[in-house]
Amino acid sequence: MGLTKIEHYTVEQNELAVLTKALGHPARIAILKHLISIDQCICGDLVEELPLSQATVSQHLKALKEAKLIKGNIEGTSMCYCIDAKNWKRAKEILNQMFDSYSDANCC
Template structure:
């Protein structure tokens, strides 16, 4: 065993988990912060800003891309990584839906 039983859960639960999982590593948080902070998308310098090798950063970018949170477009020699606005908002909404559904605990704890 060891494989996650994703198929046993709802699509919504899996989607939310997918977004959260992508956010579940400090390097990916740092990358997203960098992408967010730049109004320009010249993002080839992410590697220089992080204490990780180029191949590791590239892998984290891949995971963020697969989760949908960012997109990468080839621009000549370089690649331009950007937040995917639509998915970004969707992720925020999904997460807040869960958080907001908690209305406090009655007479316990």
């Protein structure tokens, strides 16, 4: 089928899944790390950083934007993509909430 029935899960579960799914590609990880390392960015730069075509990089940027991990501002003739500070923090929080809800089990 290939169709995830999101209505069967909680809002929280879907939020975490959407977030991690957006992170789940090395190119998108690479984009985020690059954005972090240089503090700001335009897409042209990224295409040179990545082993991908301009169209593919644009698609990955769109995915990151939809997950609100980055935001894009028009900067004259090009786009300035940046980490979305607010949602970056929230992403970290909800992930750590999950990680921290586990404390060594007494089984296995």
